[in-house]
Amino acid sequence: MESPVVLTIAGAVARLTLNRADKHNAFDDEIIALLISKLEEVKTQNEVRVLVLQSTGKSFSAGADLNWMKRMATLSYEQNMDDARQLALLMHTLNTLPIPTIVKVQGASFGGAIGLISCCDIAIASDKAKFCLSEVKLGLSPATIGPYVVQAVGARRCRQLFLTAELFNAEQAADWGLVHKLVTSEQLEQEVDSTINQILQSGPSASKATKTLIADIERGLDQPAEHTAELIARLRVSEEGQAGLTAFFEKQRAPWIKQ
Structure with missing residues (x-):
């Protein structure tokens, strides 16, 4: 059975891949733990100079896995605190990774996925990508990802996006600062490679x-x-x-x- 998180290192480039295409790369507590572990592993690899965060399939990530959310809703406040701290740790670890980070966004990115995007230094997306911070519709809040998304797009825009949970497109994501570069799906990998090469000149x-x-x-x-x-x-x-x-x-x- 394939791992839902795959780390590959080729020379100076590490690629961290969400590998759960059948579930639109939704993540749960197991996947969060794996992502943290892989990021810590990257820190130990002195030859690695850039990290690419990516995913398989048509969606970048649907955010939180529904079965995980159902399970957490049955647990105590203390257990939910421990769980939420892990997600917060993932965001902090990615945001503070010492080397430059690039995120490759090929499709839908919802909820916590936007946190991952916001924590990366450079975001490159397909012009067909879609985004949504849908937590309030579930009676929740984009809490642990909030500091990073606010930092990426600004508090005023977050009032709109957090409180309406509206769907927005790739062009809007670029206009608002969540995404830095928009390309066609066919150009996405080439643009990522070009950005890697630019970083490796430094x-x-x-x-x-x-x-x-x-x-x-x-x-x-x-x-x-x-x-x-x-x-x-x-x-x-x-x-x-x-x-x-x-x-x-x-x-x-x-x-x-x-x-």
Whole structure:
């Protein structure tokens, strides 16, 4: 029996795949645990420089599995707290992964799936993709994914999307900042590969440091001038920074570029 979550690593690229096409890649507590485990595994692979989150079949993810939701509704508040903490941990782990992340969205993305999209650095979607934050229609709230979706599209837009649970299309998702690039279904894999190649042109340490910088700025810096000056000075004198500057001035390929 195939695993519902598959991690493959080829050189500098890791691909984390939701592999439950017959259930529209809906996730439950088992799949959440697997995703967390695989993301932690990626952190240990020093050669990996970019992660692609993707799924099989026509849907990206239908969000929460209905049988999981039915089961959780029969359990206690304490048990539901433990379960919800795991979903929150998944979102945090993906959002704070040290390396750049790309999400490939080929179809319908509902509920918690939009949380996964919001936690990735770059979202590339088919122009046929559809989106919905449907939790309020079930008497629930997009709570654990909320901070990441609000960060992605803004609080004002989330008032509309969270409270109406309306369906929205790929063009709207791009206009509102949930998705960065829209392409046809036939161009989707090519666009993902192109974005991977762009990332791999950058210094590995510089990519990680820059991702951390963005998070630091979002949280707020007590002394932004000092913090940012320290970062650029440290990178300039680092082995990677010296190699990159030398390659640039001598019109050579940087040592981290393999092709």
